[in-house]
Amino acid sequence: MVEFGGWWMPVQYHGIIQEHHAVRKAAGLFDISHMGEIFVSGHGAAAFLNRILTNDINRLRVGDGQYTLLLNPVGGVIDDLLCYRIEEERFLLVVNASMIESDVAWILSQNHDDVFIENGSQNWAGIAIQGPQSESILSRATTSSNPLPARNRIAPFKFQEGPLLVARTGYTGEDGFELFCPSTAAAPLWQQLLSIGEPLGLACCGLGCRDTLRLEMGFPLNGSDLSPERTPLEAGLGAFVRLEKGPFIGSEILSSQKATGPRVKLCGLVMEGKTPPPRPHYPVLHKGEVVGETCSGSLSPSLEIGIAMAYLPTEIAFPGNHLEIDIRGRRYPAITSKRPLYQPASLSELKKA
Numbered sequence: 001m002v003e004f005g006g007w008w009m010p011v012q013y014h015g016i017i018q019e020h021h022a023v024r025k026a027a028g029l030f031d032i033s034h035m036g037e038i039f040v041s042g043h044g045a046a047a048f049l050n051r052i053l054t055n056d057i058n059r060l061r062v063g064d065g066q067y068t069l070l071l072n073p074v075g076g077v078i079d080d081l082l083c084y085r086i087e088e089e090r091f092l093l094v095v096n097a098s099m100i101e102s103d104v105a106w107i108l109s110q111n112h113d114d115v116f117i118e119n120g121s122q123n124w125a126g127i128a129i130q131g132p133q134s135e136s137i138l139s140r141a142t143t144s145s146n147p148l149p150a151r152n153r154i155a156p157f158k159f160q161e162g163p164l165l166v167a168r169t170g171y172t173g174e175d176g177f178e179l180f181c182p183s184t185a186a187a188p189l190w191q192q193l194l195s196i197g198e199p200l201g202l203a204c205c206g207l208g209c210r211d212t213l214r215l216e217m218g219f220p221l222n223g224s225d226l227s228p229e230r231t232p233l234e235a236g237l238g239a240f241v242r243l244e245k246g247p248f249i250g251s252e253i254l255s256s257q258k259a260t261g262p263r264v265k266l267c268g269l270v271m272e273g274k275t276p277p278p279r280p281h282y283p284v285l286h287k288g289e290v291v292g293e294t295c296s297g298s299l300s301p302s303l304e305i306g307i308a309m310a311y312l313p314t315e316i317a318f319p320g321n322h323l324e325i326d327i328r329g330r331r332y333p334a335i336t337s338k339r340p341l342y343q344p345a346s347l348s349e350l351k352k353a
Contacts, residue, residue, distance in 0.1 A: 002207070005097030007034040009207055016208035020301040023172055023213055024344065026201025027131035029193060030210060032178065033186060036100035036121040041090040044113045049091060052110050052249055053083065054232060056242040060085040065152050065169055067240050069232050070095075070103060071250035075257065076228035077235070079103050080220065082169055084154040092154070092165070094126075094178075096222050110249070125186035129193060129202070130176030130213075132345070137197040138166075138177055148177070160192060171210065173217035173344040212298050215307060218268050218339025224280060225266060225295040225309055234262045234311065236339065265317040268337040269294070269325065271306035275332040278308040283326040284334075286316050294325065302342045308334070 002011055010031070012019060022028050040049060050057045055068035065084040069077055079099040084092040095103045104119045111117060129138060138148060142157050149155045154167040164181035181189060194202065211221070220226045220235055232241050233254060243255055271278065278297030283290045297308035308325065316323075319338045324331040 004207060005034050007097060009034060010204075011208045012206040013204040016206075016212065017301045019203055019205040019209040020212050022201060022203035023131045023174055023205060023209065024302060025132070026203070027129055027133040027137055027176075027197055028172070028203055028205035028209065029190065029197065030128040030130065030205050031186075031190070032126035032128045033124075033183070034097035035126050036093075036095040036097060036103065036119070037124040037126075037180060038093040038095060038100075038104060038107065039090065039118040039120055040093065040107075040115060041087070041118075042114055042116045043089060045089050045091055045115050048111065048113050048115045049083065050245060050248060052107065054241045054248065054250075054254075055083070056245040057083065057085075057091075058245070059242075062086070062088055063149070063153050063155055065154050065167055067169075069226075069237065069240060070106065071232070071248075072228055073249060073253075075231040075250035075253035077222065077226040077230060077232060078106060078228060080222050080226055080237075082167070084165075084167060086154060086165065092180075094180075098223060123183055124180055125183040127179045127181075127186065127190055127193070128170070128176060129179070129197070130170055130172045130205075131174045131202075133197070133200045133202065134174070134176045137193060137200055137202060140196050141193055151175075159189060164189070171219060172213040173219075173340060173342070174213075209301075211296075212301055215296050215298055215309070216300050216302055216340065216342035217344075218309065218341055220266065220309070221296060230266075230311065231257060231262065233257050234264050235266045261314060263314060264292070264311045265314050266295070266309055267312045267317045268339045268341050269297075269308040269310060269323065269334045270303070270337045270341060271308075271325070272322075272333040272335055275306055276327050277306035278325050278327060278334075282308075284310045284312065285324040285326065285331065286312075286321075290326075291316065291323075300342065306334075307341050309339075312336070
């Protein structure tokens with residue numbers, strides 16, 4: 001157990017590698033109650049969110065969700081989050097635990113419209129179930145005759161413990177769901193899912209494998225790979241920046257950066273041969289010169305090799321470029337790679353469906 005974002009959180013239950021493989025092969029159960037839930041509602045809520053977020057809220061139908069970013073005026077990332085349209089004029093923002101207070105303060109400071117903003121984080125809990133068996137397990141737990149939501153959708157459901165919101169998004173690369181419920185219902189719901197899922201290979205999972213799973217996918221972590229000093233374009237998240245929708249906070253800077261091209265890009269790195277795994281803040285070298293440092297780094301249980309991400313000058317950030325990473329005073333070979341660094345089977349099948 002460790003302190004994380006003001007919460008006391010499990011790093012592992014049985015072991016990081018064991019839990020990692022459980023998610024890739026069967027299913028993993030994650031306590032994500034540390035995440036923040038901010039509700040934005042009222043006439044003009046969509047227009048308000050479009051002015052403070054990078055993605056286009058108008059693309060969301062009721063029940064749709066999208067990944068998006070909250071920026072400062074110079075285009076740096078305050079937080080990355082998920083936005084769900086749960087009613088025509090009511091939205092749920094799921095934000096990072098360590099950013100709840102600062103996100104709420106920033107959003108309130110920008111609210112010059114008739115928009116109601118509610119921080120529901122203390123009253124809501126979250127449970128994620130991820131992996132190829134997640135749909136089968138969840139289907140057995142629900143009392144609803146309605147099908148579970150499609151990818152990037154959210155819907156209200158009834159379970160034995162009462163009503164909750166079920167989203168199908170995920171942070172592991174596998175097919176999976178996030179269940180948002182009143183905090184009093186979380187422990188019974190966790191036990192219910194565990195009792196149904198354990199015969200199918202479901203395992204309790206902690207922060208350790210959550211990090212290795214997302215790193216294999218090249219998903220950035222706020223505070224490590226994302227920061228107020230880096231823009232979404234530098235982080236390779238241009239697909240979630242809709243400049244064509246009109247002005248939003250930071251858009252002028254991003255428009256200029258898109259026109260000239262970012263000077264640095266967040267790159268995936270894969271170690272070559274048997275080497276120690278890279279960790280954050282290790283120097284990255286090109287032709288003997290330090291050109292950056294790792295933001296995230298770990299052993300990939302799926303690839304059985306060290307992987308990392310780092311901001312590198314654009315001219316050397318193309319896939320297949322040979323670099324070195326300084327690990328405790330010794331240099332080890334690495335190669336730049338496209339993200340994701342690992343292609344999960346269950347998500348590939350979901351995309352075909």
